[in-house]
Amino acid sequence: MRVIKSNALLSIANSYICDSPQPINISYAWNFGSLLALCLGTQILTGVILAMHYTPNIDLAFISVEHYIRYP
Template sequence: MKLLKRNSFLSIVNSYLIDSPQPSNISYMWNFGSLLGFCLVIQIATGVTLAMHYTPTIDLAFISVEHIMRDVNYG
């Protein structure tokens, strides 16, 4: 607990996330919404990353998908 008070960055994180007052009507649906928001951010990030490797032309579309499937990590 002393580390949270001494380090300025951890002190800010502690004040915003841990010590902040929470509403009394938080239910499991709030957790579900947070999980859905996190999944949306992950899907947007991976979609943008894969879109950087895709070429949307008639001649190169199949080759770019093949490149994504074979050469791109987790593609």
């Protein structure tokens, strides 16, 4: 038996990604919508990460930006 079918988490991910129903004629609009969803997910993720490191103090704001640059 394949690992994807035996593991519960991989089976759920496979059912959402690979086995999801798609139209017979996948058009450019379908691909564009998928790309927009990927961009939205990336923006939400990076926005949450940046919001966790927000510093309202002017003196500490430069230090926090310098920290981002030095320690990736």
